[in-house]
Amino acid sequence: MMELIRLTKAYKGVPAVRDVSLVVQEDEYLTLLGPSGSGKTTLLRLLSGLEKPDAGQIHLNGEDVTYRPPYLRGLGIVQQNYALFPHLSVEDNVAFGLRYRLIDPVTDDSEVKRRVAETLELVGLTGFGGRMVGQISGGQKQRVSLARTLVTRPKICLLDEPLGALDANLRERMTVELRKIRATLGVTFLHVTGNETEALAMGDRMVVLDKGGIVQADRPDAIFSAPSDVRVARFVNTYNVLTGSGQDSVFRTADQLVSLPEEAHGREVGFYAIRQDSVEIDAAGTVPEPGRTSLQATYITSEFLGSRFIYIFRLPDGGVFEVERHLSHSDPVTYKGGETCSLSWNLADALVFDPSGAALETNAFKGAA
Amino acid sequence: MDGAAVETPIASSVPSRDGPGFFQRHGHLLLLAPGVIWMILFLVIPLAMMVYVSFWTQTTFAIKPDLTLKSWTTFFASETYFGALLRTLRIWLTVLFLTFLFGYPTALYIGQFVRNKTVQTILLVACVIPFWTSFLIRVLAWRPMLGKEGAINILLQGLGIIDQPIEVLLFTELSVIIGMVQIYVVFMVGPIAFMLARIDDSLFEAARDLGASPMTIFRKITFPLSLPGVVVGAIFVSVMVLGEFATASALSGRKVNLLGNIIVTQVGSLKWAFAAVIGVVLTVVMASVITVLLRVVNLRREL
Incomplete structure (x- = not known):
């Protein structure tokens, strides 16, 4: 078990990681999601010991290892660019740690060979x-x-955007394999990524980072259905986030009014989010049924993604609104460019956030919890 | 593009216009020609001439193209000349070893410990400052340094470390070696520093993370990856030291004769055939040295 206590690190006065506290459990797959520049790589380097924090502590199984050099920590980091030793063969690369580590090196060559072969088999590279x-x-x-x-x-394997440089096909295969390999060994994986699908698909638990701080840490499905902050709603990339202000029972955005869920009536609201796949498209001016609300928008174009369509609309203020339609649910519809449509959704599906970005408790949250 | 597309049907009926033109077919030969001509004129022919002339018959005042082995037998039979070959090899190995011994740590400092690219460049330029003055002046400048009443002896006597001036400092093999190491060490520093600066930091991080100590990282990662630089540096130093004559004559008072010095005296007394023999010997030695060095590292793969 690894415990991070109020870890802080700045580069030339610019904070890269601030006040991060987190407990990494044994035998779990933890994903760290954040946009580029959110401090995720810095955090990984602090954990591995390649960088020293300005403040805060790192405890590994109860021991303070904050200032211990990397070669005495017993953690493993898989770097983004792989960092393989170009002058060594695949076998010698894999054997490097066993042969040359300061603590407890394996001197018996046949033992090294056996373990290397075993590990190469695990990652599917027998014979290479x-x-x-x-x-x-x-x-x-x-x-x-x-x-x-x-x-x-x-003790913990740190992976820095391990799938970043792979093509889509390979990425999908490695997603499955990484989980399988982890489960076989029972080692904790801490996987840093900027890709929300990857973070959602792979983690037992997921941590969302922004501007060097932790925004939310929870199970991926919980984060997905109930983002605690409007920034998280934006990162998971499946929400339309409207900016505006709440006035009693309505929310004003882009010169239009949409109804607020009942729980948010009279409260201060700054952001309004609705999942792309909970939106219906109707002809312009259609009056929404009770319990639903609607918004007028101009159709721009659609994107075909194999199993689903994404319809892209423009709001009067220039903002983009996307609607996702699964082909298993409905047949594709063709709209004319420039056509105005009415977009409607169930009030119960809406998420609202106060002006600072924090989520307000609504039905959607209760449903998820 | 449009014009070509329109012309296609006509062109197909006229084969000569359809196929690639003369320049397109033979362009690569044309591009190759200047280099090949240059190499033949200034490398192949002179080398062949040198080998040919080494078998000519030499008399006191003339040289005749009658083939003979006399110059060759003289070279290998004579204590003086064959001894010069051995001395050349000995001095070359000593200088090579010393330039590596002083050059590698310097390069390690510039290439690895200095993280700022500008400072790296400044330090490398500082290494070549001695080259801003003529080669001969650099060599001769060692005389007032090493002489019996030179700077080093005055300083050591002044500090009371020695009573009598050290005489072996100048006009010995030692002074030749000191001079050569100082002049050629830069050629060792440059390529190694360049190679070291190119190593990706993530490799060291990976090695540290895998549990290797700094010493192990140097032995297993840093040094092997800088080896191409060492080989390139060694080739530079070897080629220059093996053909040296000026440093040897200026700092040894003509007591230390290298193959280069013998060529100079032989040519001076118009003994072309014998000079050619030594030239061939030197060329063979250099070629073998370079071959062996290239065996150490596959430069084509590394650079």
């Missing part, structure tokens, strides 16, 4: 041991890098 690093593909390099870390049996 003799190749040089320059002779393997990007996806294979990624696995070698993972194997090189896993073979040393780290």
